Amino acid sequence: MSEVAVIGPGSRVVMHFSIKLADGSAADSTKVHGKPARLTIGDGNLTKNFEDCLLGLKAGDNxxxxxxxxxxxxKPLPENIYHIERARFSSDTPAEVGAIIAFSQPDGREVPGIVREITGDVVTIDFNHPLAGQQVTFAVEILSVEAS
Known part of the structure; x- marks a missing residue:
């Protein structure tokens, strides 16, 4: 009888997951698009805390x-809040409260920021992760595990 692979460091995992907020609303789910997530434990795609929750699980576990x-x-960090002159926005990318705008970094990467407030000629942009400060529940369905 073959041994069942359990999730450990370096395991390749295929799973469905959903992220729910404390109020029960869904923030994200792979099932919406019918495309499971594929990852390798330790590759940096997930936080260490989330990976730690997966350790020891096997295919079929929910x-x-x-x-x-x-x-x-x-937690949201105050240093990730920026105040930018409204004149720096264009009609192609208008500053509107709630809008998520991609900002180019000097190294060419793009970082999303959320427009939180517009006061006169100043636009407040929040570069914290949209779920920063939120208690979240991860629901996982492990589809397959390949040990490293």
């Missing part, structure tokens, strides 16, 4: 894990 903000997407 689990839920509730993580506090500091263990999930972190």
């Amino acid at each position: 689990e839920e894990f509730t993580l506090q903000p500091e263990d999930a997407f972190g």
Whole structure:
């Protein structure tokens, strides 16, 4: 009889997951698009805390894990809030409260920011992760595990 692979460091995992907020609303789900997530434990795609929750699971397991903000997407950091002159926005990319805008970094990467407030000629942009500060529940359905 063959041994069942369990998730450990370096395991390749295929799974469906959903992220639910404390109020029960869904923030994300792979099932919406019918495309499971594929990842390797330790590759940096997931936070260490989330990976730790997966350790020891095997194909067929369905689990839920509730993580506090500091263990999930972190707490919002004041240094990730920027105030930018409204004149720097164009008609192609207008500053509107709630809009998510991609900002180019000097190294060419794009970082999304959320327009939080517009006061006169100043636009407040929040570069914190949209789920920062939120308690989240991860529900996972492990489809397959390949040990490293």
